[in-house]
Amino acid sequence: MRILHIAKYFPPHLGGMETFLDQLTREQAASGEDVLVLAHAGPEPAGTSRPVQGLEVRRAPVLLNLGGYAPMAPALPLMHLHALRRFRPDVIHAHAPNVAALWPALLHGRAPLVLHWHADVQFPPDRRPPALALALACWKRLEALMLKRAEAVIATSQAYLDSSPALAGHRQKCRVAPLGLTESPVARPGDHPALRFLDGRTDGSGLRVLAVGRLAHYKGFAHLCEAVRQTPEASLCLVGEGEERARLEALASLPEVRGRIHLAGAVPDDVLDGCYRRSHVLCLPSLSRSEAFGMVLLEAMSRSLPCIATTVPGSGMSEVVRHGETGLLVRPGSVQELAQALGRLALSPELRLRLGQAGRERFLGHYTLPEVARRIRTVYDAALAPSPGT
DSSP: OOOEEEOOOTTTTSSHHHHHHHEEEEEEEETOOOOEEEEOSSSOOOOEEEEEEEEEEEEEEEEEETTEEEEHHHHOHHHHIIIIIIIOSSSSEEEESSSGHHHHHHHHHHHTTTEEEOOOOOOOOGOOOOOOHHHTTTTHHHHHHHHHHHEEEEEEHHHHHHHHHTGGGGGEEEEEOOOOOOOOOOOOOOOOOHHHHHTTTTTOOOOEEEEEEEEOOGGGGHHHHHHHOOTTTTEEEEESSSTTHHHHHHHHTTTTTTTTTTEEEOOOOHHHHHHHHHHHEEEEOOTTSSSSSHHHHHHHTTTTEEEEEETTOOOHHHHHSTTTTTTTEOOOOOHHHHHHHHHHHHHHHHHHHHHHHHHHHHHHHOOOOOOOOOOHHHHHHHHHHOOOOO
């Protein structure tokens, strides 16, 4: 099968969608499929790369970026037309939200379109593009066009599907397939400040808390810092970069937490693996449905690390983490409940062990990349099947 993916970005650009797409396309290529990815240029310049045999990635230069969230690349429609004519895909797999998904909606050719609905479009209040820019982008019209054109729509959780206004009128073509992850071998990272910070707390006392993600408003990391302040036995290593860094640095410098909160910034993959394996718990305290799934939860569960997440209505986090079984769930924005969960885990190594082991079992049963790729392949096959009566 020839599979054309239309993506917002592709690694080395950081993000949950990007990590999933990278691993999905590698899994598809390893299964013998021919895979082509069209994406915007990010940290890696525009051009063509071939990460593995059977997988090709073409990146288009970005002319402007609306609100920091909507990259515009005029070369992408031409790249898409070229792919239709030369690559001749059997199926087009577009990942939304993504302006580039407009092109398969307009220039569809004969291949069926499978739309992967990772999240609704939700701009942060302080980064919302001007009304005129949004009107020019025709975002709602784009959504309607994509959804009408698609043969099938993949939602990453039943909770998100049930709560998405955009998908409400298209439930008959929606299918649920969670995100997945390829297990990473144990890395051997070199010296790094984040690892030194965690290694300094390996004497058996206290609770080593890890948080990973973009330092964005909806992640709730400020609430986590306050919960750590209220939990003297806890220390926090926060991995990621973003617009909230200055605010979080100010919180980390307060006398009550000085030396107990470390902002690591972006770290290499081997260092991140070391952070997971040196920590006691992964905390994802997100505040809104902008956290549609939470790939970092899978990264933690695959390493037998228990998780604390929030019960955001409509988010898939509550489906990934089962309260009291694979981790603990707290109300979004509740510093008190976060602090209580941290204190509970700090007092019980046995509970941490039980939750971590159950989380790994759940990961192996539901979220490995081969299993997720198999479910996505069934969506492709259904989209390619002849309609009744044809």
